[in-house]
Amino acid sequence: MSQRYNYWPQRKGDQLIWLYNCLAVWPSLGPALGFTPAQVTAFTLVLTQMIAMINETDQCQIAMKAINDWREQVFYGAMDGKEAPPPPSITTPSTPTANNGYFDQLKQVRLQALASPDYTTAIGEALGFVGPEKQPLNPALAEPDFKVVASSDYWVNFKGSLQGFDAVKVDYQRKGTANWENIGFLTRTPGGLQITPTVPGTAETGVVRCAFVEDNETVGQYSPNYPVTIS
Numbered sequence: 001m002s003q004r005y006n007y008w009p010q011r012k013g014d015q016l017i018w019l020y021n022c023l024a025v026w027p028s029l030g031p032a033l034g035f036t037p038a039q040v041t042a043f044t045l046v047l048t049q050m051i052a053m054i055n056e057t058d059q060c061q062i063a064m065k066a067i068n069d070w071r072e073q074v075f076y077g078a079m080d081g082k083e084a085p086p087p088p089s090i091t092t093p094s095t096p097t098a099n100n101g102y103f104d105q106l107k108q109v110r111l112q113a114l115a116s117p118d119y120t121t122a123i124g125e126a127l128g129f130v131g132p133e134k135q136p137l138n139p140a141l142a143e144p145d146f147k148v149v150a151s152s153d154y155w156v157n158f159k160g161s162l163q164g165f166d167a168v169k170v171d172y173q174r175k176g177t178a179n180w181e182n183i184g185f186l187t188r189t190p191g192g193l194q195i196t197p198t199v200p201g202t203a204e205t206g207v208v209r210c211a212f213v214e215d216n217e218t219v220g221q222y223s224p225n226y227p228v229t230i231s
Helices: 010-030 037-076 102-114 123-129
Strands: 146-150 155-160 166-175 181-186 191-194 204-214 218-220 225-229
Touching: 010 037, 010 123, 037 102, 102 123, 146 225, 155 166, 155 225, 181 191
Parallel strands: none
Antiparallel strands: 146 155, 155 191, 166 181, 166 204, 204 218, 204 225
16 A cells, blocks of 8 residues: 555644635535535635634734844834834734634544545545655755754754755855755754854844755765754
8 A cells, every 4th residue: 555645734724725625515515425414514604714813923923024124123123203104004813713623623534535335546536635646856956955944142043844854954044145054953843953153143144955864974965955043
């Protein structure tokens, strides 16, 4: 039997795609699996509101960054004799109307679907209730794919799969330079590495990139460059 990846993606962007895809086929495939009209409607609402909550919280995060940038400009911008600008507007997320525990409801619907006598692998793949098949890995084509988040005290945290390799090497390029500095290796994830700023005690921006390591040798392709602000 072929191996498959977990049906629920780790990355938020991939989760959003999963939800959109499931929502598109659920109204037709739900009844085909024996779900009642009320059950189809209830799960449609859960999928719709999960999508809305991801999108709306993303907007809140963007707004929070705008608020922080506004505060920094007001506090530390040049004194030009002009009145400080007003803060950016913030939109409040809509109030959920489905019962609490959305992901538990999703898992319950999935298990009921898998147990249906009318279930097929094709239906499971269409709904996203089974993950994609794992393909044999070609080390030369391997490329890290991580979620990268900066935290306090100049730490940068990495979340993602090592894909069976021994470790991942992490390089850092400071803004305004062309030099890549190796800041360390991770042998498991999630994990973090600390970056020493050019000027101690000050914030700094740059990008990090990752490459897999096998038998003490770098293999495959570098990841995309991930922007970070350390402080």
